Amino acid sequence: xxxxxxxxxxxxxxxxxxxxxxxxxxxxxxxxxxxxxxxxxxxxxxxxxxxxxxxxxxxxxxxxxxxxxxxxxxxxxxxxx
Amino acid sequence: xxxxxxxxxxxxxxxxxxxxxxxxxxxxxxxxxxxxxxxxxxxxxxxxxxxxxxxxxxxxxxxxxxxxxxxxxxxxxxxxxxxxxxxxxxxxxxxxxxxxxxxxxxxxxxxxxxxxxxxxxxxxxxxxxxxxxxxxxxxxxxxxxxxxxxxxxxxxxxxxxxxxxxxxxxxxxxxxxxxxxxxxxxxxxxxxxxxxxxxxxxxxxxxxxxxxxxxxxxxxxxxxxxxxxxxxxxxxxxxxxxxxxxxxxxxxxxxxxxxxxxxxxxxxxxxxxxxxxxxxxxxxxxxxxxxxxxxxxxxxxxxxxxxxxxxxxxxxxxxxxxxxxxxxxxxxxxxxxxxxxxxxxxxxxxxxxxxxxxxxx
Numbered sequence: 249x250x251x252x253x254x255x256x257x258x259x260x261x262x263x264x265x266x267x268x269x270x271x272x273x274x275x276x277x278x279x280x281x282x283x284x285x286x287x288x289x290x291x292x293x294x295x296x297x298x299x300x301x302x303x304x305x306x307x308x309x310x311x312x313x314x315x316x317x318x319x320x321x322x323x324x325x326x327x328x329x
Numbered sequence: 330x331x332x333x334x335x336x337x338x339x340x341x342x343x344x345x346x347x348x349x350x351x352x353x354x355x356x357x358x359x360x361x362x363x364x365x366x367x368x369x370x371x372x373x374x375x376x377x378x379x380x381x382x383x384x385x386x387x388x389x390x391x392x393x394x395x396x397x398x399x400x401x402x403x404x405x406x407x408x409x410x411x412x413x414x415x416x417x418x419x420x421x422x423x424x425x426x427x428x429x430x431x432x433x434x435x436x437x438x439x440x441x442x443x444x445x446x447x448x449x450x451x452x453x454x455x456x457x458x459x460x461x462x463x464x465x466x467x468x469x470x471x472x473x474x475x476x477x478x479x480x481x482x483x484x485x486x487x488x489x490x491x492x493x494x495x496x497x498x499x500x501x502x503x504x505x506x507x508x509x510x511x512x513x514x515x516x517x518x519x520x521x522x523x524x525x526x527x528x529x530x531x532x533x534x535x536x537x538x539x540x541x542x543x544x545x546x547x548x549x550x551x552x553x554x555x556x557x558x559x560x561x562x563x564x565x566x567x568x569x570x571x572x573x574x575x576x577x578x579x580x581x582x583x584x585x586x587x588x589x590x591x592x593x594x595x596x597x598x599x600x601x602x603x604x605x606x607x608x609x610x611x612x613x614x615x616x617x618x619x620x621x622x623x624x625x626x627x628x629x630x631x632x633x634x635x636x637x638x639x640x641x642x643x644x645x646x647x648x649x650x651x652x653x654x655x656x657x658x659x660x661x662x663x664x665x666x667x668x669x670x671x672x673x674x675x676x677x678x679x680x681x682x683x684x685x686x687x688x689x690x
Contacts, residue, residue, distance in 0.1 A: 268564060285564075287617045288521050289592050299516040308511050308519070 254302075254324050258317065261297035265290050276317040304328065330412070331380045331404040333364065337397045338374050338605035339481070345369050346394040346464065347401070350443055356384045363601070364402065370477040372569060372595070376602045382406050390445030392464030425452035433458045474567040482626050489544075489627050490665040496677040498684055500640050500655040506687040522640065523614055524584045526657075528690045529683040530612055530635055531555045531576035537676035539668035540633035540661070541609045549632065549667040558608025558628065559588065561595045569595050570611050570628060571604035581690060616640055622658040632664035633673075635680075 255276075263269050266284050274283055281291065295306050304327045306314070314320050335345050345367040352364045363375040364384070382404030389401050405411060426434075426441045430453045434441035437458065444461045446453035485491075503525055511519045534541045534555055542551040556572040563569065573579075573587045594600055610631055615623045616639040623636035638658040645654035659680055663673045683690065 266564065288523065289589060292519060292521065293589075295519075296517050305516055308508060 249302075249328055251321050251325060254321050254328070255317065257301050258298070258320055258324075261294055261301060262286075264297065265293050274317055276321075279315045280317055280320070281315075298324070302328065330385065330409070331382050331406055332400045333378060333380075333402040333404060335367065335395055335397050335399050335401050336376065336602050336606050338367070338369050338602055339477070342369050342397060342477070344394050344396045345374075347389055347391050348373055349391060350387055351375075352384045352387075352402075354384050354386060358382060358384060358404065361603075367602075369605075370473040372598045372600055374600050374602055374605055376401075378404070380404055380406070382409075385411060390461075391440075391443045392461040393445065394464075425450055427452060427454055430455045430458045434461075437462045471566050478567070481628065485626050485629050489629065489632075491627060491662050492665050492670050492673065493624050493660065493662050494670060494673045494677055495622060495624075495658055495660045496681055498657050498659055498681045499645060500657050500684065503684050503687045504640070504655055518582060518585070520581050520585050521588075523616075523637075524581055524588055525687055525690060526614070526637055526684070527557055527559070527573070527576055527588070527612060528579075528581055528584060529680055529687075530610075531557060532690065533676055533679040533683055534577070534610065536679040537668070537672050539672050540663060540676055542632060542667075543609070543630040544632050544664060544666065545630055552609040554609065556607050556609045558611035558631070559591065560611060560613040561592055563596055569600065569605075570608060570613075571595060571600050572608035574603075574607075610634065612637065616657070622660055624660055625662050627662055627664055632667045634662050636660040636662070 259271065259274065262274070262280070262284060265286070269284060274280065280286070286294065298304055298306060302324065304324060310323070313323055338345070347365060348368050349366040350364070351366065352358060358364060358378045359381045360379060362378050364378050365376045366373050367376050385403045385405045387402050389395055389399070395401065425446065425448070427448065431441045433455050434444065439458065439461060441453055441458065444453050444457050447457055448454040503522065507520060507522055507525060514520070538551055539549070541555055542549060554575055555577045556574045557576045558570040558572050560568055560570045571591055573584065573591060576584060579587070591604070608628075608631065611625075611628050611634045613623055613625050613634060614637040616637055620638050621641070622638040625634040625636040627634045636659070640655050640657045642653050643656045645652055645656060659677055661673045661677055663670070
């Protein structure tokens, strides 16, 4: 799975929670939760979505590493390797 | 014969518009089955039957707006047979629909048979279809919701003599316990602190039963069940506060599933009538939005509301000295017609204690 695939899966998961979001709305270098207005319940749904789609179990202790879409992609690249 | 009335789905609701029938004459329903979808100012709500029986007659048509309390359908109780004379069982008697009306309804995605007919013998005409389509069109939801919230809150501020209390609660133990608990739970079963707080609120109400119930007809009607209304903000503005039922008797895992389900359905606009009409006290958690404390307005006919602010690390002094500690400010607004500050203080003190023993929640 390359970075483009990971990004596509992630954006699909986020859009399933925030359907008002347009494909190009997320700036990959800016904090995701600020841009998309995800509360803690939405955030947990993203974590669960990643677990279901990509089979990566993200411990709570790692949440702090996942600020931007770029952070997510590099984190998942490492976990999927 | 059982009469099924349009329930009040919130303090400010005076009428509702029928969007859809989910049953037809002859269908068997049990308590809790969804019989209709009604548009209120806040959301489309699934109206449930409170009785078991067989649907006898649907009294209102799709698109019709009727006041709260109107009989919308009748049910035959189990064992009861339809009244013989006069009213022929409206069961599968096909409603006359003009071919043009049928075609128009199909084009608009409506069920022609479910529309009230104004033609000869109640036939459905093209005009009837157009009228039903106009009625089904989305209204200015945001504007209506703002007006509804304004009406309920004005009534509350006009009628309820509020008193306000606040308590700062250390959250270090709850946070440590939750982190350990979530580390051992599978991803899909992780808990949010908000759920831990809801359970603590519900259990603490046992020390202050005057906060849980309704003000009705000039008197307090306490509730033995604890149904927590949870204020949920909607994407695009506005809020609803449907209930999670029997919070004191559910496990944290069950509450988490209930809350996730409720948030999803609130945002999708598919709440159930019982959830909208029976919260016995509301909890509003504005912690996500970064405020330290929220002094909330009671949602009538309830008599209290609990507000929770952000959990943040602040200076804290106790016997062990001065430390940095995660803290939350919990507030209570109570109705002075029912309780006094002393009782409210007992509740907040109990809440603080309960949150120091998260393993018992």
